[in-house]
Amino acid sequence: MRHTISVLVENKFGVLTRVAGLFSGRGYNIDSLNVAPTQDPTASRMTIVTRGDDATVDQIVKQLNKLTDVMKVVDFRENEYVDRELVLVKVSVDSKTRAEVMQITDIFRAKIVDVQPKSLSIEVTGDEGKIEKLLSLMKRFGVMDLTRTGKVALPRKDGKAE
Amino acid sequence: MKTTEAGKRTASKTAEVGPTMSGSEILVACLEREGVDTIFAYPGGASMEIHQALTRSKIRTVLPRHEQGGAFAAEGYARATGRAGVCMATSGPGATNLVTGIADAYMDSVPMVAITGQVPQAMIGKGAFQETDIYGMTLPVVKHSYLITDIREIPRVVREAFHIAQTGRPGPVLIDIPKNVQQAKTQPVFPKQVQMRGYNPNRTASDLELNEIIGLIQKSERPVLYVGGGIITGNASDELRRFAQATQIPVTSTIMGCGAFPESHELSLRWLGMHGAAYANWAVNGEFELRQSPNEPMKKIAHGADLLLAFGVRFDDRVTGKVEKFCETGTIVHLDIDPSELNKNRHVHLPVVSDVKYALGRMAEMLEERPIEKKFSAWHKQIAAWKKKAPFGYNVTEEVMKSQHMRDHLKGKESEVILPQMAIEMLYELSNGEAILTTGVGQHQMWAAQFYKFKYPRQLLTSAGLGAMGYGYPAALGAKVACPDKEVVDIDGDGSFLMNIQELATAHIEKIAAKALILNNQHLGMVMQWEDRFYQGNRGHTYLGDPENRKQIYPDYTAVCQSFNVKCERVMYRKDLRGAIQRMLQAKEPYVLDVIVPYTEHVLPFIPAGRTVADMIWQQG
Numbered sequence: 001m002r003h004t005i006s007v008l009v010e011n012k013f014g015v016l017t018r019v020a021g022l023f024s025g026r027g028y029n030i031d032s033l034n035v036a037p038t039q040d041p042t043a044s045r046m047t048i049v050t051r052g053d054d055a056t057v058d059q060i061v062k063q064l065n066k067l068t069d070v071m072k073v074v075d076f077r078e079n080e081y082v083d084r085e086l087v088l089v090k091v092s093v094d095s096k097t098r099a100e101v102m103q104i105t106d107i108f109r110a111k112i113v114d115v116q117p118k119s120l121s122i123e124v125t126g127d128e129g130k131i132e133k134l135l136s137l138m139k140r141f142g143v144m145d146l147t148r149t150g151k152v153a154l155p156r157k158d159g160k161a162e
Numbered sequence: 163m164k165t166t167e168a169g170k171r172t173a174s175k176t177a178e179v180g181p182t183m184s185g186s187e188i189l190v191a192c193l194e195r196e197g198v199d200t201i202f203a204y205p206g207g208a209s210m211e212i213h214q215a216l217t218r219s220k221i222r223t224v225l226p227r228h229e230q231g232g233a234f235a236a237e238g239y240a241r242a243t244g245r246a247g248v249c250m251a252t253s254g255p256g257a258t259n260l261v262t263g264i265a266d267a268y269m270d271s272v273p274m275v276a277i278t279g280q281v282p283q284a285m286i287g288k289g290a291f292q293e294t295d296i297y298g299m300t301l302p303v304v305k306h307s308y309l310i311t312d313i314r315e316i317p318r319v320v321r322e323a324f325h326i327a328q329t330g331r332p333g334p335v336l337i338d339i340p341k342n343v344q345q346a347k348t349q350p351v352f353p354k355q356v357q358m359r360g361y362n363p364n365r366t367a368s369d370l371e372l373n374e375i376i377g378l379i380q381k382s383e384r385p386v387l388y389v390g391g392g393i394i395t396g397n398a399s400d401e402l403r404r405f406a407q408a409t410q411i412p413v414t415s416t417i418m419g420c421g422a423f424p425e426s427h428e429l430s431l432r433w434l435g436m437h438g439a440a441y442a443n444w445a446v447n448g449e450f451e452l453r454q455s456p457n458e459p460m461k462k463i464a465h466g467a468d469l470l471l472a473f474g475v476r477f478d479d480r481v482t483g484k485v486e487k488f489c490e491t492g493t494i495v496h497l498d499i500d501p502s503e504l505n506k507n508r509h510v511h512l513p514v515v516s517d518v519k520y521a522l523g524r525m526a527e528m529l530e531e532r533p534i535e536k537k538f539s540a541w542h543k544q545i546a547a548w549k550k551k552a553p554f555g556y557n558v559t560e561e562v563m564k565s566q567h568m569r570d571h572l573k574g575k576e577s578e579v580i581l582p583q584m585a586i587e588m589l590y591e592l593s594n595g596e597a598i599l600t601t602g603v604g605q606h607q608m609w610a611a612q613f614y615k616f617k618y619p620r621q622l623l624t625s626a627g628l629g630a631m632g633y634g635y636p637a638a639l640g641a642k643v644a645c646p647d648k649e650v651v652d653i654d655g656d657g658s659f660l661m662n663i664q665e666l667a668t669a670h671i672e673k674i675a676a677k678a679l680i681l682n683n684q685h686l687g688m689v690m691q692w693e694d695r696f697y698q699g700n701r702g703h704t705y706l707g708d709p710e711n712r713k714q715i716y717p718d719y720t721a722v723c724q725s726f727n728v729k730c731e732r733v734m735y736r737k738d739l740r741g742a743i744q745r746m747l748q749a750k751e752p753y754v755l756d757v758i759v760p761y762t763e764h765v766l767p768f769i770p771a772g773r774t775v776a777d778m779i780w781q782q783g
Contacts, residue, residue, distance in 0.1 A: 025302055
């Protein structure tokens with residue numbers, strides 16, 4: 001099962017290693033990880049996407065809660081949160097394909113952020129479904145390079161994502 | 163650095179400002195404020211600044227002869243008192259030598275603060291002399307850790323470290339301090355309180371949850387209390403006794419829980435698990451016909467618990483064996499202060515997060531108002547029958563009589579053979595069951611727990627989770643420093659004792675009257691037992707004597723001890739044992755008994771790893 005876990009931590013050195021260690025020590029890979037300070041500069045939010053059986057992820061969440069520098073952990077359930085990811089993708093183009101790539105970019109409300117003679121760099125933001133769809137459409141033109149922020153997520157309900 | 167006027171004003175309420183001092187002096191001042199009276203510390207280049215400050219402090223610095231000995235001694239101190247044990251080492255090899263002790267404290271939830279010197283900040287990451295990333299290296303085995311990068315952090319960090327180590331589920335906390343931070347100077351601000359957003363160790367069960375537990379007891383016919391180290395670290399022994407007495411539920415413990423409930427009490431089932439009491443294992447799991455292979459079906463003779471109250475335990479594999487079969491048909495309530503333990507090793511019916519002292523105390527109160535009506539008479543009768551059927555025992559078998567040990571050492575005096583169990587039984591008798599015992603790891607450890615009946619919490623100090631050989635003697639030193647008026651005896655094996663034998667020097671020089679009783683069988687007994695059972699007795703480097711001269715006991719501990727100026731006697735014959743143990747107990751100085759025992763003994767009962775109670779070997783032959 002795929003899990004999206006939000007972890008509110010003290011903004012201090014060593015915290016990332018402690019968190020990552022709970023996954024690596026169990027032979028679990030982190031699919032994506034995003035960390036940045038919150039509205040409170042002494043706190044950071046991590047959004048972690050991982051895959052694993054529920055019992056193990058449950059145990060990881062409990063162990064995360066035990067870390068002194070961790071203030072709050074939420075293992076998001078489907079539909080309880082909004083999530084976005086930003087991707088920069090460099091697609092190879094020539095005079096024949098350039099227009100089509102630009103058209104698709106437009107349809108997805110993505111942006112062209114750099115133009116080179118043989119490539120276009122595209123910035124796309126969205127949830128997982130949208131991003132995967134765009135990337136699959138770009139595949140046939142040739143994806144030269146790709147970088148993504150990893151998923152960021154917030155719960156839908158009112159109040160702070162404590 | 164100067165504190166600002168505004169800083170000073172707010173500081174006076176919540177903190178205390180000291181005179182200008184060096185980082186190392188601030189550290190020592192902080193330790194004094196935490197009430198530390200003893201530190202086990204081995205100096206080196208990166209920690210000598212702190213030792214200099216310690217020479218001007220009232221804190222006693224005990225110099226172990228190896229950093230591992232220092233860490234184990236700090237653990238012994240902590241386990242005997244419940245207060246954090248403090249050890250310190252220099253950077254690099256000093257720090258890495260602490261790691262086994264830190265890991266041990268982590269596994270057994272022992273409060274410990276380990277301080278390491280670090281190379282100066284400017285040298286970190288340069289591969290400097292005696293540099294290791296001890297902060298990174300210990301991450302998986304600490305409750306928390308700090309690398310201090312600013313001298314002004316020292317007071318807050320030390321305050322937090324002791325708070326974290328000693329509250330909730332206790333554990334080790336590491337503080338790594340670069341040398342330049344130790345040498346810098348500032349006016350320290352000692353905070354009075356700890357503020358940590360991510361740490362809240364206080365958890366108590368609701369009355370609703372506790373009532374549910376009482377309801378389950380009302381409905382049960384065959385309840386058992388399965389209690390562990392949590393009762394001891396939570397100082398909940400009195401509450402446990404009240405609760406057990408009010409409910410008349412029989413109590414079994416883990417090895418970590420030995421002494422949490424008096425083992426001489428009629429409700430005590432002693433301890434359970436791989437080498438625990440057969441009757442405790444039956445009470446939890448039911449009695450089964452002994453099967454020859456794990457593929458055969460389990461044939462039940464009598465039912466075990468229909469309700470298991472697991473309080474302050476963690477369902478360790480050495481307790482449960484095959485975990486799905488552990489108390490398979492009973493309802494299980496698991497109560498622990500650490501939420502991550504619930505449903506970790508064993509799925510349970512009612513998980514409850516709580517401080518166990520509060521929970522037991524509150525339930526005892528509730529039971530006073532509304533007593534349990536059940537008497538569980540049939541269950542008590544069954545347990546009495548089990549206790550009668552399979553007490554801990556031993557006898558001089560044919561195998562012992564025919565062993566190499568007899569031929570080499572006891573020719574013509576075969577009746578004088580000393581079995582390891584006899585020595586512990588005699589120690590129990592002669593110390594009136596009042597001594598604090600420490601152990602190494604292996605057969606002798608199991609026998610010590612089987613043949614000494616523990617009356618009090620903090621009476622058996624043993625490396626249970628990590629199983630670290632060499633733990634016994636340094637831990638005994640720590641315990642004796644903490645409790646100078648109590649008799650402290652390390653029951654050790656010849657293999658384990660040798661692993662930290664250098665601590666004899668600490669004992670002599672620091673005048674710490676910790677005793678050691680070595681059960682010397684010239685073998686690595688527990689591994690040998692597995693070789694006998696599962697590897698057709700093929701010896702894979704488990705003989706510790708001199709293969710060229712098997713008749714001579716090797717090494718000669720009497721000679722070794724003499725060179726350390728520590729008194730030692732070798733005991734070969736049963737007729738000499740009583741006198742020797744008496745002399746050891748009467749001594750006001752460190753004393754070692756090297757008791758030569760046959761290697762043929764196996765620890766029984768024995769549930770092989772990953773098996774069930776139906777595979778429990780409990781009768782000799």
